[in-house]
Amino acid sequence: MTKKQRIMFITAGAILLLACSFWQINKINEYSSQYFLDHTIINGVNCSNMTLTEAKETLTERWNGHNFKIMKNGETLGEIQDLNLTYAIDQQLKRAMNEPLFKRVFRYVTKKKEVISITMTVAAENDQFRKQIEEMDFLNRKSTVKTKDAHVDLSNRKFEIVKEVQGDNIDKSRFKRAVLKAIAAGNFTLEYNASDYYQQPKIYSTDPALNDYKAYCEKNYSQIITYRFYNKGYTVTPAELKSMITIKEGKRQVDEKAVEKFVSHLAITYDTLGTARKFQSTYKGTISVTGGSYGYLIDQKKECQALIKDLKSEKDVSRKPIYSQIPYYTGGGTNDIGSSYVEIDISNQHLWLYQKGRVVIESPIVTGSLAGGYATPKGVYYLVYKAEGVNLRGRNSDGTAYNSPVKYWMPFYQDYGMHDASWRGDFGGDIYRTSGSHGCVNMPSNSAAILYARITAGYPVVVH
Known part of the structure; x- marks a missing residue:
């Protein structure tokens, strides 16, 4: 083989070797862009030859398989079971898979183990997770002092700035954030210190905006x-x-x-x-x-x-x-009956007229028939008006009409009133139980005449 032939042979071999290398590198690139390489450990989980989706599902299953314990001095205060959380780890997994090509080729060739740590950031919670936290006894203890924001006192016109109060009531959302942070870091126990989760004031008395608001309140x-x-x-x-x-x-x-x-x-x-x-x-x-x-x-x-x-x-x-x-008597505040009134005592079937604290007249009466369902209503009323020579008309319980002429008519509520009852021979006693009126207060004629002359519209009438 001549020198020229040897050079050509070596050159051809080099080109062939280079082509094979490029082909192999391309294959490694294609594979490692879709699958994690052998010996890839993510957060302690073997993710070798898994797709992104498979790795995410495996990591999620592993993380959600833990129970989360809240501890205090070696004792378990509470436990969250069945985490069932959703994690936002897609971008971290993509970065782990798409590391530089030369590094992937090196790992592929050397079979080097790659240990990767990612943060298992929680993307979404479920109702059961929230409920378990909400119902933990140690979070629901009764506080001695509630946290309060600083504020402008609007109960009077001093407009004083009231300093904030740091209480000992627990901020459950703050506690939940601590739990999620621990889970994201792969820690499934939390040492509980109540003061770490006290509700914090949002507004402090040193806030310049509070002074601005005070001036606003003073103005408006x-x-x-x-x-x-x-x-x-x-x-x-x-x-x-x-x-x-x-x-x-x-x-x-x-x-x-x-x-x-x-x-x-x-x-x-x-x-x-x-x-x-x-x-x-x-x-x-x-x-x-x-x-x-x-x-x-x-x-x-x-x-x-x-x-x-x-x-x-x-x-x-x-x-x-x-x-x-307004009441007849306006000088006694809530005690607006005063010392001048008509008193009607149903149980004793008696009426009194008081004027300035003294009894002017008293009389036996007959009130509404209990047997007939015509009981006289109880309460504090007033004389609506008074009239002479009135015919009282209505119907009896059997449906028949009645027409009762009276000389003195003194209504105190709807169709209920005081009047003379010349047709009665007796008053007082137990007459009202079976033979009472249709609800009015029946009086002897002479008593009705005196009462009529002594009271005016608005006069208090107390029925009891």
């Missing part, structure tokens, strides 16, 4: 609106003002729905109609009387309109609320 919530109720007053707090007004582009706007809600609460608090009242009865001592139509009643519709007008004016206001009804 300083209006003084005072209601004069009975014998006491109530001033709308800055917090209540805030609930009813908004500031947009420097202009005050009134939230009418919020005003309605505030006035409704005002009525619930200060209306006395139908409320339970302590009453000094003649025969029974102090009793409680509930129900009826007597007392203070705020006209909520008109009061809303008035309050909206006050709020829009931005001026200080002091006034009485607008009532649709």
Whole structure:
């Protein structure tokens, strides 16, 4: 073989060897782009010759196969079973698979073991996982002090900044984040220290924004609106003002729905109609009387309109609320019956007229028939009006009509009233049980005449 032939032979061999090498490298590249190479260990799991999907499924199954324990000084406080979590590890696995080509070729040729660590970041939890944390007893212990943010006190017009409070109530979301972080790192036990998971204040008294908000409140919530109720007053707090007004582009706007809600609460608090009242009865001592139509009643519709007008004016206001009804006696606050009233004692079948604390008349009576289902309603009422020479018409329990002419008619609630009953020869006793009225209070004519002359519309009528 000549020198030239030898050179050609060597050159051809080199080209062939190089071509074979490129072919082999290409094959390694194709394979290692789809499968992990032999001896690939990820987070302690053998992932050799697995696809990305297979490796993810295997790692997920291995991680979710653990139970997570919460420990305290060697004792188990709680355990999370059946993790069933979803992990965001796709990108990490892709990076592990797509390492530089020369490194993959080297590993393929040398069969070198590759140990890889990735973070098992949790992408999604399930309801069962959350429920197990939510129900752990040590997380649900009663706290002694609740964590509170620093805030501007809107209960009065000092607008003081109240310092934040660091409590000992547990922030479950903070604890859950610690659990997920441990799982992501491959740790399936957590040493529990309660103070690590205390709820933290979100706003501190040193926050400059809080001083800005204080100035904002002083500017917008300083209006003084005072209601004069009975014998006491109530001033709308800055917090209540805030609930009813908004500031947009420097202009005050009134939230009418919020005003309605505030006035409704005002009525619930200060209306006395139908409320339970302590009453000094003649025969029974102090009793409680509930129900009826007597007392203070705020006209909520008109009061809303008035309050909206006050709020829009931005001026200080002091006034009485607008009532649709006020009691006969207005000097006793919630004790609005006073010392002048009619007392009707059903169990004793007796009536008294009190004026300024003294009995003017008393009389036996007959009230609604219990047997006939016409019981006289109990409660605190008022004389609606009075009239002479009235025919009382209605129907008996058997359907027949009745027409009873009376000289003195004094209704106190719907069709219930006090009147003379000239057709009766007797009053008092147990007559009302079987032969009572249709619900009215029957009186002897002379007693009815005196009562009629002594009372006027609005006079309290207490039935018990």
